[in-house]
Amino acid sequence: MNGLPIAIVGAGTAGLATAIFLARQGYAVRLLERVEQLQPVGAGILLQPSGLAVLQRLGLLAECTALGAPVSRLYGTSCRGRVILDTRYHDWQPGSFGLGIHRGVLMTALLNAAQRAGVQVETGVNVSRFEQACGHIRLLSLEQPLGDFAALILADGTRSALRAQMQVRQWSRPYPWGALWSMLSTAASAETGELRQWYRGCREMFGLMPTGCTHQARERSLTSLFWSLPLSEHEAWRQAGLNAWKTRVRRLAGEAAEAYLQRIDDPQQLTLAAYADVRMQRWHDGRVLAIGDCAHAMSPQLGQGANMALVDAAALADTLGNAGDEAQHAIDWNATFIRYGDARRDHLRYYRQASRLLTPLFQSNSHTLAVLRDIALTLARHNRFGRQHAVSTLVGARSGWLWSGAQKRELHAWTGERQAWE
Numbered sequence: 001m002n003g004l005p006i007a008i009v010g011a012g013t014a015g016l017a018t019a020i021f022l023a024r025q026g027y028a029v030r031l032l033e034r035v036e037q038l039q040p041v042g043a044g045i046l047l048q049p050s051g052l053a054v055l056q057r058l059g060l061l062a063e064c065t066a067l068g069a070p071v072s073r074l075y076g077t078s079c080r081g082r083v084i085l086d087t088r089y090h091d092w093q094p095g096s097f098g099l100g101i102h103r104g105v106l107m108t109a110l111l112n113a114a115q116r117a118g119v120q121v122e123t124g125v126n127v128s129r130f131e132q133a134c135g136h137i138r139l140l141s142l143e144q145p146l147g148d149f150a151a152l153i154l155a156d157g158t159r160s161a162l163r164a165q166m167q168v169r170q171w172s173r174p175y176p177w178g179a180l181w182s183m184l185s186t187a188a189s190a191e192t193g194e195l196r197q198w199y200r201g202c203r204e205m206f207g208l209m210p211t212g213c214t215h216q217a218r219e220r221s222l223t224s225l226f227w228s229l230p231l232s233e234h235e236a237w238r239q240a241g242l243n244a245w246k247t248r249v250r251r252l253a254g255e256a257a258e259a260y261l262q263r264i265d266d267p268q269q270l271t272l273a274a275y276a277d278v279r280m281q282r283w284h285d286g287r288v289l290a291i292g293d294c295a296h297a298m299s300p301q302l303g304q305g306a307n308m309a310l311v312d313a314a315a316l317a318d319t320l321g322n323a324g325d326e327a328q329h330a331i332d333w334n335a336t337f338i339r340y341g342d343a344r345r346d347h348l349r350y351y352r353q354a355s356r357l358l359t360p361l362f363q364s365n366s367h368t369l370a371v372l373r374d375i376a377l378t379l380a381r382h383n384r385f386g387r388q389h390a391v392s393t394l395v396g397a398r399s400g401w402l403w404s405g406a407q408k409r410e411l412h413a414w415t416g417e418r419q420a421w422e
Contacts, residue, residue: 004150013306014292015155016110017313023117026323036124040104043181044211044224047099050396051307054314060109068101069210076197092391100210137287151333154290158297169281177363178231180270186221187259198253201370284337298355346399
């Protein structure tokens with residue numbers, strides 16, 4: 001190695017996890033974040049066994065599971081009570097589960113671990129562009145140099161401006177649908193351990209997800225509430241008022257939603273989230289590598305965003321190895337990033353395709369797709385192959401439509417260690 005540090009831009013899940021791994025492996029790491037002050041905010045997210053396996057490697061599983069809420073299954077019904085979705089984690093492996101967790105909890109755990117590992121975390125730094133040269137890469141902020149680095153890892157999210165500077169074909173397409181979400185105290189009668197959803201065709205979806213608690217308020221159990229809607233209708237939703245929206249939710253979800261609806265009395269309690277589909281011909285350009293949502297953002301329908309970010313970090317760490325292994329010669333970053341891309345290609349291709357296929361089945365105006373979805377999911381639920389395919393997709397274990405096995409060893413190892421730890 002040439003003595004220069006590795007730069008990581010973006011202190012989200014992908015950036016922080018990567019920084020921890022590389023710092024522990026002996027690399028000098030500078031983590032640059034545009035936001036002035038990192039705060040434990042955000043929505044609830046669902047961590048799958050694939051992401052939990054990475055947290056186990058990072059030594060953060062106990063902290064996160066202590067604050068998160070185990071999710072035993074995803075259960076969705078129509079407005080008439082007909083079961084549409086029933087995917088249970090134990091169908092994949094006994095003892096497995098998803099973990100509903102406040103994004104701030106995950107970020108706090110990762111940030112503290114990064115600081116303990118010796119990562120140089122710098123906030124309020126806006127990296128405007130980079131310049132590649134022989135032997136190094138230079139970062140600039142409004143034409144002022146930020147330093148020279150051995151390599152650059154872009155982990156600055158879906159709307160990354162630096163990604164566009166990579167000499168790689170890429171596409172970023174906003175989704176026309178988004179979601180309103182809110183974080184509310186859990187109703188005592190609603191602690192089911194399920195991620196619960198209700199559907200009216202493909203157009204309406206209401207959901208509740210157990211989310212655990214936070215570092216600051218361990219005694220308060222939280223639930224994430226979400227409502228699907230087209231982004232173009234957000235203003236009309238706001239103009240119609242909360243009572244009109246609550247009426248729609250009650251017609252869809254009935255009494256199960258009432259305790260939560262009563263706790264919402266201001267539209268500001270519901271935050272609008274928008275999403276995009278990001279694709280790249282390849283994820284690297286010389287000494288630059290894009291990871292996480294910066295490289296492959298997708299719809300939240302499969303709940304894989306944070307999990308894919310964590311798996312990216314682990315895969316990059318495995319590809320690089322310890323700094324001492326390269327002590328006698330400089331790292332060929334282009335070759336290293338090619339190997340990383342080879343390691344991640346099948347897994348990410350499958351989830352990108354599955355996400356694009358499933359999204360219009362749950363967020364669109366198509367009556368036909370709703371009928372096809374209900375038939376397909378009912379048939380899948382009533383045969384062993386269908387259940388296995390659905391749950392192996394959910395947990396993050398698939399690498400293709402006809403085969404699974406991505407991270408199989410790591411996932412099974414995590415399950416065994418988790419059971420022993422309990």
